[in-house]
Structure formats: structure tokens, C-alpha cells
Amino acid sequence: MANPLLSVENLTISFGGIVAVRDFSIAVEPGTIHALIGPNGAGKSTTFNCISRLYKPNAGRIIFDGQEITHLPSSAMAGLGIARSFQNLELFNELTVLENMLIGAHVHCGGSFGDRLAAHPPAVMREIDAIIERTGLAPYRETKARNLDFGHQKLLELARALAIKPRLLLLDEPAAGLRNREIAALDTLLTDLARKEGLTIIIVEHVMALVMSISDRVTVLNFGTKIAEGTPAEVKGNTAVIEAYLGKEVALHG
Amino acid sequence: MQLSRRLLTLAGLCLAASGLSPVKAQEAGITANSIKIGMFAPLSGANFAYGFDVANAAKMYFDKINKDGGIHGRKIEVVLEDDRCNANDLVAAVKKLVEQDQVFLLHGGSCSAAVVAAKEYVVRQKVPLVMLNASGDGALYPPTDYIFGAFSISQYAVGGAMVDFAAKNLGAKKIAYVNHDDAYGAWNLEASKFDAEALKVDLAVESVSPTITDVTAPFLKLRAANADALVIVTYARPAALLIKKAAEMGFNKPIILSVTGTANLAQLAQNVGGPDALKNFYIQEVLSDLPGGPKIKWVYDMYKAAYPELSAKAEHPQTYMPYGIPSAMSIVKALQAAGPNVTREKFLEEMKKLNFDSGVMAGPVVFSATERAANKATVFIKYDGTNQTMVPGVFTSRWKYKG
């Protein structure tokens, strides 16, 4: 394990007595796609929100590129190059796609005083337009986010996160509710980002086809603890994982 | 007709068409056969009762003058604006009358704190301002050449006269004094303290907000000062609450209510819970006779004749209606004295010489080179809920404006 881009060590999070995540650790290699899977209520989203600094952990450390970020506020993440998308869409609904993207690029608009004042700082605009093209949102550039259909809203979530030009991208169920054609497009996009452009991705997802296809490593959570970790193939055959998802008897006769 | 003409002018502003400002007459507001007077009073909102019928009284007096041939052959033409009894709207009304309607003189103001806001502008424009019934002491001291007021009563006189009456007629050594935390309260308290010192009487003061709902606290503190008399210088509602609380708490010393609180005597008796709250009770009055009494009956008759449909309504004529007469009389007298080719300067000179008894107010209207407050005399009436008996003598305040 070369030095990981992100390492989570003995993370424990509880909400008023209920321990949601217990002593959880993972290490994510740069340029790889690392999936977090597990049945509902396994603590996936809680871990995800803790890594993106929305929740405060009760114990444990989070280290990004050698620097401890456990106690930084979530507003500091974008500056470090950590971007996230939201499970049930937190778009700026009254604003247009372009303005959503400009806000995504907020940390890059602070360069010179000129940049701060400009409605459309030229350098940033070039990058944003590239992302808009790439995610197929070009025709909707001036449409208000709330007027987009669900599929395009999900794409905007992803595009806005990419506007941060992150080194680590945290995706919370990006494929939930998408049709197969859209999932295929997402598959190629994410693999290109990781393989070709060296972007590190942590993805929480239920759509197993996508997870198995794009992930380099998979970690399985159940009742807040890690029960398995490895390549997609290894995890697929692991009895503990099957048991967690499908229950005990099947595992015996299977 | 008048309303739509005004709307047209202002609508002109909306459409950004810039209406030409009228050409300057040789003397603003004067034509061969008319003198234009710009009147303003609270015609709406919470203080409607303080000014609406006062303005009507002044208008009806001018109509009578017009019927008797006007002034040197000129009819008085009145333009009336609603000043909503607040500073911003009053200044807007005054500027509209002076610059848009080009009136000869301003005749208005029932709310003292608001009329004071117009002082600067009126003096700068050199336009005469004769107040309606506002005491407006803030605009009368230091005296200016252009502003005359306190035709009802100066607030200084209100406060001072109450203390004077309580000390002299009721032999009170310690007086409990309740006023408001507004401009009125500041002026009447200043004079009361002045008179109290002169009469070697000490004063226990409680200032309450006009919107007070529970008067228990201020009343208890006054009772604790065990004063010989309770002097109430507030508006009608708080006054009634205090008198009712006094009766409930078995307060048996004399209670004196200032003219600002006597909105409607019959209603007052009902509001305080019946006549036994008024066993030892006096009210201050500035009219020359009991409301509706013989000396001022002609005013009420003129009102009925001039406004039949209004007087049919329950609430009219409002209590302060007769206060509109003395200021109208003063204007007419000064205009007559100023002669046929009247100018603002001549009119102002004549105003300063006025010294006449209007027959409506307790005291005469007296102006001089340095005096701008018309009436400083008050009388007191013993009132037991049904009949009123005048206490002989006129009472005023020793307070003088020290330059």
C-alpha cells in the first residue's frame, strides 16, 4: 500500500447513544475508485458525511494527503481539493446551471481582485464550459436547476462537484434513480476521470452493476462495522457479504 | 373635481411627464377675488379624532366669512391635506401646499410633535403658519416671525396650571404627576416642575407610554409617595385606566385630569366604571364654557348647519371641534387689518398685534413681538359624572421662555 491519498483510522460516530459507525478504517490509493457498499442503515452515508466533515466523529482520525482534517469545517474541504455530491440533490434550484457551476468553482474565483468582481472570470469559464460539455448539460446552460429533469439534476450535482477541480471526489449514490443508459454513461465518465486524469473517487452506491464494473477496491459495511474489503471479485464471493445482504439460510444451502 | 386634479399632477410624476410649475403670481395665493389658504390636519389613522372636526370648524368659519362678503372683496379658498399626524407626511403636505398649490398662508397642525418638523422649512420659505389646535410649543419657542400656535393651549400652560390649581385650590403639598414619555410629556413636565418649585410643592412623577395596557405599576408607585392629589396629564385612554385603578384601589384624594385627556366626558364616566370613581374629581378645560354651554352654542349650531350628514353620525362633532375657531378668527382679523393689497409681511405684522377674545376659549388670543402662543389660560370644572360646576378663576403657568 503506497502512501494513500486518504486514510481513515478507527472512526467512531454515535448519535446520542446509538453508535452508527464503530472503529472504521480504510485507506484509498490516489487515482483509484473505492466503493463503500452495504445494506441500508449500515452507516455508509454517515461515514461519507463524516469524511466530508458534515458530521463530527466521536473518535478516530481522517488524514488527507498526510494532513489531518478531522477537525476542519466542511467549508475548508473545497480548498483542499475534496469535492462531494449529495444523495438527495442539494442544487441551487433558483439559479441557472451556469450559476450552479460558477458557485462550484467558488474557490477558484478568488485569485485576483478582478476575478472576485467578474461575473464570468474568463479562466474559470473555460474550465466550466468544458465540464458542461463533457456532462452533456450544454443545452441547459441557462435553465434553472429546478426546471431540469431528475437525470440532468443528478448530472449537475456531479458537474458542480467537478467544477471544484478536486483531487478527491466523494459521490453519494450518484446512480440512484438513473436509467440504464444514464448509468452506462456515468460508468465511462467515472472510469475516464480516475484512469485517465488520476482523480481519486470514493463512491457510496447500491447499483451493484456500476460498483463491480468501475471499482478498484470495495469495502462492505454492516451495522456500522467493516465486514469485508478487497477487489470486486473477492468481495462478491465473500460469505459474510452475502449473509449481510441476503440473510443466513441462503448462505447455508447456496 | 379637486381630487382628480391632484391625482393628475402626481400621476404626471409617475409617467415621468414633467408638468410645468405654475408661473409666480405677484403674491403667492392671492388673486383679484380669492385668497388661497393651505390647511393640513390628521384626516385618517389613530389621531383622526384630534384634527378632523377641528379642520371642519375652521373651514365652516371661513365659509361664513365668504358668505358675509369675504375679506376686502376676496373669497377664502381652502386646500385641505391629510398630514397623518406624523413628521414625514406633515412635511410632505406642507411642501405640496406651498410649492404645488402656491397657497398664501398655511393653517394647520393638530399634532405638536409632527408640526415642529415643518418649522425649518416654513421659516426658510417665509410662509406664515397659523396652527390649528396643536400646542406645538417646540415650534413657538424660540419665537419666529412666521409661526403662531397654541390656539387650544400651550402644553407648558397645561402642566403648570394643573400644579397651580392643585396647590392653591386643593392645598396639596405633595402632588403625584403622571404624564407621557412623548414630546407633550416633556413640555408639560418642564413647566410643572417650574411651578412646583415656585409654590414649594414637591412632585412625584411617573412617565408612561401612550400604549400602556396595565397601569397597576405606575399607580402603586404614586400611591406609595402618599401624595395629596393625583394630577393626570395623559391622553384619554390611559387617563381613564388610571382613574379606574384609583377607584379600585380606594384612592380617595382629589384627582385632576388635564385637557388632553378629556376626550368625551360622558364616555369618560362610563369608562371609569361609573360616577363613584369621580367623587373628588376635577377636569381642566380651555373652552370659555362647559362643552355645549350657552357661550359656545353658536359653534355647535354652525357645525350642524354646515355638516348635516356628519353631525348625524354618532361620533361627530368630535370633542376638540371648537378649537378650530380661534385660529380661523385670528387669520380673518389679520387679513382684514392688512388691507386690500395684502402681502405675507403685512399679514404677519397684523398677527403680532392681535389681542382679542374669541368668545370660544377661556382666555383671549394674545400675541406680541415675543409671544407666539395664543392661549395660556385654563379653567377647572368639578365633574361628578353627571353635572359640571365651574371653579371660579383662571389658572396658568409661571413658566416663561428664557431666550
Added chain:
Amino acid sequence: MDLELAILFLQQGLVSGLVIGSVYALLALSIVMIFKTSEVPNFAAGEVFMAAAYCALFLMVFRALPVWLAIPLTLATSFLVAALFRRGVLTQVAKASGSPVNLVIATLGLSYVLKGLVRRTGYGDTPRSFPALVSTDSVMIGQASLTRLDMAIFVAAVVVMAAVFWLFAYTKVGRSMRAVGMNPKAARLMGVNIERVHMLVWGLSAVISAIAALLIAPKILMTAEMGSVVTMAFAAAIVGGFTSLPGAVVGGFVIGIVENLVGLFISSRAIVVAPFLVIMLVLIFRPQGLFGGRFAIKKV
């Protein structure tokens, strides 16, 4: 201020505070009821209170109806006007944009319309007394003196509060009101007619304001501006947490007592500012008020 006088003031302050506080509590209840179910702070609560008092005065004094007929008529009219305003106006405003600011401005519009209407009748100018249904001779509790009317106000107010709590807690209508407050979408799925519940809540809130008006009118005299007492009720509702009915009641008594004690021990001029200082103090230390629900962490 010697000790003996201070004790007298304390007793009187508490007693008077409880009486006036019970009316503030009723008004605060009517405000919180509406806020709990529709997230709208009702800025017309004061004018509904005032208009109800004038409606009763009109029926009793100018139409000389007997009391047992005038009061139910007043309560019914208040219920109808409020329910119609909710159905006719607020539903459309909510549909049109649904942002709370617009709903607040609509209630502000209602307050101006009601004030304008009462003033056009001409009865709003000089202060008027409301025939006291209970005698006003005074009674002593400890060193504090009180009138029978005051006691009647306190008792009636407490009875009405109990009735409201009972309705909210134990009746079907009450449960549907709470459901609409917590989660309108889910309530609709459970077959609750949202619109009918909102009309009921607004109507009930107007009835409570009307009762508060009938109780307090003989004590504080009536003018078209008497609606300004609602600022105290807002203070009471805020202190109580603005989303809790018991909070509104406690808040009402707190504000009533604080108002009296400040008047007695500090200065009469400070009475007006006391409730605002209480609001700021409470909100600084407990942003959700004394009884308000804890801030839910936004589920992401």
C-alpha cells in the same frame, strides 16, 4: 424603597402580572397555533383581537342584544372571517409562491383592512369601555388588591387554555392539526383534508383571540389601536419557543409579570421595552426558546 414596600410591590406585581399575563398567553396561543400548522407568524392577530371586541361592542351596545346572544355571535363571526381569509386568500398566496415572506405580508394586509374597516365605522376614535360582565369591586390577596373582574379573566383564560390543550391532545381534530403541522405531505396521504384543517385552525385561533378580547376589553378600554397589545403576545410566544403551546402560556405569564415588575422596580418608561429585552435574552441563550423543539440536524 424600604423592604416592606418592596414586598407589597412584589405581591402586586405577581398578581397583576398573572392576570394580564393570562390574556397575553391566550393571544400567544392563537399565534402559536397558526405557526405550528402553517409556518406563518400571524401579524394580523392584534387586529383580529380588536375587530372581535368591536363586533361584540356593536352587537351588545348598539344593537342591544343580550349577552348570551352577542358573545356566541361574535365568536362565530370571528371564526367565519378568519376561516374565509385562510381559504380565500392564504391558500391562493401559498399556491402562488408559498414563500413565508409572502404569507406574512398577506396577514399584514389583513391587519390594515380590519383597522381601516373599524375606523370607518367611526366608533374607533374615542376610547370606549366594554360592559364588564363581572363586578369590579376589589378583593385582597395578601397585600395585593385585585378586582373580581381580574379573577374572572384569569380563571376564564385558564379554562380556555385547558380546553385548547384537551382539543389538541385528545380529539381527532386536534391530532389532524398536529399532523398537518409536523408533516403536511404525510398527513395528506393519511386522508387528512389539509385545507379544512387550516381553516379550522385559523377559525379556532380567531375564536381564542375573540375570547381574549372579550375578557380584557373591560379592563384596558377599546380603541382602534388596541391591537398593539399583540406585540406583548408575540414576545410571549417567542419566549415560549414559538412552536410549543405550553411554552406560549408560560411565556404569557412571564411577560405579564416582567412587565409589572419592571414598571414597579425600574421605571414606568421601561415597561414598553421590557418584553423586547426578554426576547433578546431568551433567544441568545436558548435560540429555540424555553420550550421550542431542538434544532433538527438537516438530513442530507
Added chain:
Amino acid sequence: MRIFGLLLAAIVLIALPFFTTGYVIYLANILLTFTVLCLGLHIVIGEAGQFSLAHAAFYGIGIYVTGIAGTKYGLPFPVTMLIGGVAAAAVGFVIGVIALRMRDIYLALATFAFGEAMQWLFQNWDAVTGGPNGLRIAPAHLFGHEFVTDKDAYPVVVLFALLMIGLTILISRARLGRALRAVRESEVAAQAMGIPVQRAKLLAFGLSAFFAGIAGGMFTLFSTFIHPESLGFSTTMLALTMVVVGGLGSIGGAVGGAIVFGLISELLRQAPSFQEIAYGLILIIFMMYAPKGLFAFLADKFGRARHG
């Protein structure tokens, strides 16, 4: 289309003093002052979505500080106004630090309480504000020239109104404007984009107080008598109504709302007995049928390009 609108407005502003009476100029001064006041509300509610109801208090601080700085310390006009604006902004920051820990309705109620407490302070701090008697201040002066009549003050009022409109447009187009709108739309997403949400809200609060303070300073240009009566909740609600009726969230809405609604309440002065009912009905009808405000309503109806 918008260029034509701006051109027309420019012609009116320049031509007004030469063709109309002092009364119309006084009205224009009041409307332009209210425009700047409404722009302040636009920033804190329209852009940042923070429901503040203390606006009249900052307006009052602006008026008193500017007036006293000019009268007692003899400072020239634009300096006094800036001091007024900065003083209001400072108080805005302090209150913001406390109030912005709260959300939506509690923020509105806490700021409402602060606004009422400030009005009580203006009414009772006799030594400084002249208390209930009001305060008479010396006319504003600059390089020895005193602003006495409305026509004197008019060009300066117009200048500062245009400056503040420009500043609002600048803020709205800049990164700060976008950050404020992000906070309004979704605080948690704004945070994830690297926007320090609490600091952004505080900045919006301070800026809005600064605008109100500047509006207060402008008021002292054409009025030398300050009365606390008009510095309470009714003025805050008038400004809020102007912004909402004009169109919440758009600069054109705030400016248009101030001008149009300011004229409506002046026109209503001509129909005294109906004005309260008429004012109330206008509010209700607008909220029912033109929720996005007058300008959005007109734009939809006549298909003109949207303002702001």
C-alpha cells in the same frame, strides 16, 4: 429593452428639477432614500435569504450618527454619511454575530425585538437623540456650501442613490453575490463548495446595515428634524413590502418597488378615509396574483426581458 428603460429613467432624473416644484423634488428625494434602504433589505433577504426585521433601527443609527457628526463636530457631508453608514454596519455586525446563530423565524423575531428596543432607545436617550422632542440638526455642508432646499440636496441624493445601485449590481454579479445566493438556496451545499456560510451571512447583515445607514445619511441632506416615531417597525415593514411587492430577489424589483410603492402611499394620502383599507388590499392582491412581484408580473404579461 432594459437599455430603453434606463435611458428613460436617466432623462426623468435629470429633467425633474428644472420642470417641477420643490414638492415633487422632496418626493423624489424621499423615494430615492427609500430605494437605498430597500437595496439594503434586498441584500440581506433577497440575496442571502436571511429574514431580518431590524432595518429601521440601522436607518435610525445612520440618521442620528450622520446628523450628530455634522452638527456637533462640524464634519462635511459625505464624511458624516460614511461615518453613519459604518456605525450602522458595525452595530449590524455585532447583532449579526448573535442573531445569525438562529434560523428563519427566530432570526426574524430576534431582529424584530432588537429593532423595537432600538426605537425605544432613540425615544428615551434624551441626551443624544433629543428623545421624544426629536433632534434638530444643522444642514449638511460641503466645502462651505450648505444643503438647505430640496433642490440643493437633489443632485447629491441622486448621485448617492445611483452609486448605491451600482454597488448593489457589483456585489450581485461578483463572487460575493453568488456566494450569498448559494447560502440562500442551500447552506449545506454552499458549505461543500467552500463558502464559509456564517461569515457570508454576517457580511450580508453588515452590508445591509451599511446601506440602511447610508440611506439615513441621505435623509439628513434634505431634512434637518429627526423624530424617532418613524424609525420603528412600521418603516421596516414599509421597506419589506416595497421589496416584496417590487420583486424579492431582483435589484430591479427592489428599486422599482421603492419608487412605485412609495408613490402609491403618497397618492393614498389624497383619499384619507380609504387609505388603510386600500393599502391592505393592495398587499393582499399582490401576494395572491403577483407573488414574484410587480416587475416579474409585468415581464410575464408583456414578455419584456426580465429586470435585474
